[in-house]
Amino acid sequence: MDLRQLRYFVGVARERNFTRAAQQLNIAQPPLSRQIQALEDELGVALLIRNSRPVRLTEAGRLFYEQALQVLGRVDQMRAATRRVGLNQNSVLSIGFVASTLYGGLPSLVRKLRHRTPDIEIQVLEMMSVQQIPALKEGRIDIGFGRLHHSDSGVVEIVLREERLTVAIPRDTPLAQDSAPLPIGALTGQKLIVYPKEPRPGYADQVLNLLHGHDVRPAEVQEVREIQTALGLVAAETGLCVIPSSARQMRSDVHYRLLEGERATSPVILYHRVGDTSPYIDLVKEVIKEMYAENPPWLSAEHNLPTRPSFAE
Amino acid sequence: MDLRQLRYFVGVARERNFTRAAQQLNIAQPPLSRQIQALEDELGVALLIRNSRPVRLTEAGRLFYEQALQVLGRVDQMRAATRRVGLNQNSVLSIGFVASTLYGGLPSLVRKLRHRTPDIEIQVLEMMSVQQIPALKEGRIDIGFGRLHHSDSGVVEIVLREERLTVAIPRDTPLAQDSAPLPIGALTGQKLIVYPKEPRPGYADQVLNLLHGHDVRPAEVQEVREIQTALGLVAAETGLCVIPSSARQMRSDVHYRLLEGERATSPVILYHRVGDTSPYIDLVKEVIKEMYAENPPWLSAEHNLPTRPSFAE
DNA sequence: TTACAATTATACTCAGTAGGTATTATGTCG
DNA sequence: CGACATAATACCTACTGAGTATAATTGTAA
Structure with a gap:
């Protein structure tokens, strides 16, 4: 062709x-x-x-x-x-992001960046957190927004916020009778739906590790490719699913309860190469700082721990 | 190339x-x-x-x-x-939509359709309301979701809902001191930002007609290409902007007040060809009916008049 | 610095294919 | 059914993409 x-x-x-x-x-x-x-x-x-x-x-x-x-x-x-x-001999700022940041500050960050730097081309690429690390090292992206801690010495990570986790529960089941935060222990013996199936490690493992750390063993774990499927299965009463709180808005025919506990969070992390001297990295941090100061809805105290990016005092 | x-x-x-x-x-x-x-x-x-x-x-x-x-x-x-x-000799269901329906039921409609008809290919095409009418007649799309009434005898329209209008107001201005619904008359003498600039007629004209019908004359009307720009200008205190209520979530650094009055609405309309005998048209209506029965968040009484699609008694 | 190894660019040739012209086949409408 | 419009086929030409041989350039190590 x-x-x-x-x-x-x-x-x-x-x-x-x-x-x-x-x-x-x-x-x-x-x-x-x-x-x-x-x-x-x-x-x-x-x-x-x-x-x-x-x-x-x-x-x-x-x-x-x-x-x-x-x-x-x-x-x-x-x-x-x-x-x-x-x-024009312009440069390109290439930003990788996990899909869930679309429900947070990413769209407005990109808009603000485009507005403030009309002389550079901003390119956004959807990719999973684990893929962002090699993409950074190969120069395919300059900045990444993901949800996974890593241990690569070539890549700096800055935790922007800790988003609380929410459990999606089928309507009309016993757990859905209450709206109060749910203790992690309540997941014992429940059927759990987890995403994404790949690439590993991913958000799914974050959730599974959290449960494991609390000695909570679900009755059964089903892996699916994406959150939409997971929530669909929840609606079909196939099981429960742990999601970042911002993903609540994706579906309204299931019941949501916050997950209890300091550790029941998923971070939103900014990655960039160690020693990247581009002025645009600092600009991005600058803009993020401003955005956090505006208290946008995705930063609500209900769905986030009161931590702030280290560069935003 | x-x-x-x-x-x-x-x-x-x-x-x-x-x-x-x-x-x-x-x-x-x-x-x-x-x-x-x-x-x-x-x-x-x-x-x-x-x-x-x-x-x-x-x-x-x-x-x-x-x-x-x-x-x-x-x-x-x-x-x-x-x-x-x-x-596989499958058929294609081609759906045109205006961007604002993305904040309503469209994504979940498409998901449901894909799930219920794995034997047909569903294609979605973003296009303005006015473009949907010729696209339907030429067979480029089979179903359209728009916001504009039309008078083409070849195309049926079904009003799905009447969404209330909201005024976006710069923070820290007198009108932003209150959150109560705003009478249309309050827009007299205000600077107004309106979108989209083209194609005409479009949503912009709906807003301008509404004001005109109430003998309200803004001080100045500025046309911009898209809602993001319009809201950006609002935030920059360039003027006010009238948006469908569901678009509130796009930006949080401006103040919003509902617009008062029975007529201060924008419809969400389903279009299809007159005499289209495809069973999928009925399926779409069926699925929409189910969705409306579930009372999704985008159908909240606060942001919609209590009308319902004519086929959903 | 020089020489060698690795790698890319250039020169030249050949073959496949896109495009043109002439003509035939097929559908539509009066 | 016949005339016109329109698409397919046959055949030819010219261009261009690919191959081989070779020159030029870069990086590296003695």
Whole structure:
């Protein structure tokens, strides 16, 4: 498959007519026909219904059309951004983050950074905490926001906050009758759902270690790939699930109770390379400091321990 | 630019070595060098620093590398999804939505639909309300979720709910001293920020019409492209902004007050083609009905009028 | 500093393929 | 059914991507 083929197919799908599409693409009609045929051949799927005038799209073609439009748009953006950076000799600040930080301060951090540094290109990449450490060392990212402590001497970690953990409980079960914080011991003998299944170690192990440290043994542990599935299973009364409190808003048809205990938390951690002299690292810290001072909703005392980033006195 | 060039560049960027990359790509080293040169030529930007061993990425190259990875991944997904649909003769349900429905029931609707119909491919496309009507008629989407009434006889609209409007007010200004609902008249003579600038007609016109209908004339109207900018300007004390209540959660450093009055609402509307016999339309309505019965948080009485979709008696 | 090993760029050739032209086949509509 | 519009096929040409041989450059170690 080839970008040219995508462009050609988009042309035909838009015009619903090979001849007109060929004109707009500045080629003759026969080569256009052949390229579309080649595309269909490679996919092993018919994209167009030709024994009909005007030509119609198959269901597969309809899907492929929208996807192709998006890919082509993405390529254009990529080209433009690369030129911008290259021609202006700008630098790139590449930020890795775990999905759960999207429910915290990340979006507004990125907005603030973009606003304050229009001369650099900010790139955000979703990745798990464990992947962030090698990504930092290889230079794929400059800053990471994750939830896992690590022991790599090449990477500094700064704990930004300690978010309290919440237990998601199926409605109409005994534990859901109360809304008071739940002692960790109450999880003994319960079915537990845990995520993500991989990569390991991950947040799942944080939860399992916490229980283990309190000598709490669930009846059964089921691992799933993502939090959405986990909460779905909770709603289906398959078991309980321990989540960071900010993830409560993801689903409203289950019952939530805070987990009791000083240690029942998950940190949000900022990573960066040791000895990274880029001024942007300090800028990020600066902006984070300001954001924490504003007392945003994701920093509520109810869902966070009263710790603060070490650089934010 | 060509997908082959992206694959080649990714190879070199990963290996930081032309020779090894060429081996893994199953080509000789010279053609690889030339393709990379051609890519850099077309972009007009250096992606690699060659007078260094191992080869390093420039800032532009670093950006391009991650973007290329994502584009290639996207292409693979596209190929797989198209094959899935084509080979199994599945159908595609294509859903258009305005961004603000992301703060309402859309994500969970899509999840539920995917779960209940594993045999169809669900595709979601973000687009403004006005664009959804032609998209429906052209068959680009089958279902739309928007906020605008229309008068096209080919498209049915079903008002799902009437969401109350909220005024975003800069902190520490007189209007922000109270949290009670604000009469529409209070906007007289105020500076107003309105979004989106285009396409017209859009939500901006809804707000302007509402004011006009109450003979309220703001001192000044500033149009911006998106809600984030609008709220940013509010925070910067540039003026007030009227938003759907569900958008409150986007920003916490401004003050919010409900707008008073029966008509101070913005609908959430389901569109589909007249006479669309697909069983999936009914399924969608069915699922929406269930969701509304569950009283999700985005349906709170505080932020919505007590109307319900006509099919959900 | 020099020489050698490793690695990338250049020169040249060949083959595959994209595109063009001419023509045939197929569908649509009066 | 016939005429027109439109897509597919056949065939040719030219370009471009890939291979081989070789030169140029970089890093390193004596």
